[in-house]
Amino acid sequence: MNLAKIEAAAARLAGAARATPLLEAPLLSARAGKRVLVKAECLQVTGSFKFRGAWAAVSALPAETRGVLAYSSGNHGQGVALAAARHGLPCVVVMPSDAPEVKAANTRAFGAEVVLYDRQHEDRDAIGARLCAERGLALIKPFDDAEVIAGQGSVGLEIAAQARALGVEQGEVLVCCGGGGLSAGIALALEAHAPGLRLRTVEPAGFDDMARSLAAGERLRNAQGTGSVCDAILTPSPGELTFPVLQRLAGAGIAVSDDQALEAMALAFTHLRIVLEPGGAVALAAALKAETHDPVICVASGGNVDPGLFRDVVARFG
């Protein structure tokens, strides 16, 4: 992983992905007691940053590739499905059967075949490997892949330029963290282009494998696989490629409760007029905590939310 790979991915993404805005609202900053800037990746094509990494990986495949496969809780699958369709490639997405229905429906609408599995009793890696072997498909990993990390790193290139345009040279960049692909890519881009901005990962409490791994200096696993509303970022442990990058570049990781994530969704609705899913709101939730820096930039990483859950959030916190 290096900066040149990120810049090459960003060049391939031009015209395919969207440069998302860095939003700010006076009343949100007043509520947080600090200047809060929100990188609105929920406005990305397919509704999350995952389209960047998917496009970067699919566009780097050899010409003889017959098709692609992704295993994903939803956003990665949607990103790969659309990237594959726009490259004229068939796509299979292996998805847990308890993922929000909107994600499976959208993945199918982007032209992919969806294969459901039981998160408690089946091994998604084994299912994916079998399908790849049978059909000659290329696996697009969700985070532990150099091209995927490079594509997500394009978010960091944009943040560096947008923060500089606003005069923000020192501060923290909070990133919603599953396996660490988005965090690692952004950290590498910031190292080169905005060295005064320090990245910190944000995870759901009880699923803070990255924060504990960074503190311990080795990759640790979560005790459980399910049990948070932040379904998009529940991964068992940090990636092999992503962890060393973050060990070198990231500050202390942060964990937030499910309720803090849901309240952040409501604040984004009210003050920024954007729609976030719980896993895409944990960085904003952390920005509201006293322990984070002023100014703070947080990545709002996705907005593919179940409508019923969103209604409940607006009713409770809106």
Place this chain on the structure above:
Amino acid sequence: MNLAKIEAAAARLAGAARATPLLEAPLLSARAGKRVLVKAECLQVTGSFKFRGAWAAVSALPAETRGVLAYSSGNHGQGVALAAARHGLPCVVVMPSDAPEVKAANTRAFGAEVVLYDRQHEDRDAIGARLCAERGLALIKPFDDAEVIAGQGSVGLEIAAQARALGVEQGEVLVCCGGGGLSAGIALALEAHAPGLRLRTVEPAGFDDMARSLAAGERLRNAQGTGSVCDAILTPSPGELTFPVLQRLAGAGIAVSDDQALEAMALAFTHLRIVLEPGGAVALAAALKAETHDPVICVASGGNVDPGLFRDVVARFG
């Protein structure tokens, strides 16, 4: 009104207002049966395009101005309140007592004094004139003012550049229309910078004074003052300054039902992950109609929505 005034306003807006993104979603275009591009002014500072016109007008006031006053159903008031605060000027906002509470609360949070009046039995112009005389305040009109129109016209400058970058040179630009300030400003900008893009106004059915006036060749009034959920764009008749501009430059006006506006809010929630208010969604609603052009650009003009109404919309259409 001329282009130079719009370009001067846009220069004053740089660094104060946000250049909003032109969003697009494959599944939304598939639903509409045409390419739909959405200018997301709900992401503007204070949550609507109104901040542009407010800033343009306040920044053009003479240095001896002691304060400003606006009468507004909400979005204009919020825009003027924040623009005045950032210029260090006191601000009074005269607002109908039936406007959504979120709008009054936000206006106060931006530092303005809110004066409520009864839309059925009191004359807001008389109330505003008395306060201006008593306190020496400058009135910032919501649409029938050259500086306000020029500020809103900056939306049109951005649309022209963004559409050209996407290769869209021919098409329709649909604009949510109250008194016509946003529409007139955009029409003037497009005339100069994107002559292949034709503007059409969109209003709630029963409050389509602009559409009927354009068809009749004279300014007509609505029969009623209330009765649509699209509260932000219920004005009695086209403006004196805005109507001649639109008579020269706009195509036939369009009217949509309240339910069509609410369904468009739900589609924006699902496919674009943005929050719209009903009056800010009528242009997107019109884009879904067969009578509008392919490709179509619609301005999503505001997102200051009552949370309870938004929940109902997601429950009905989400």
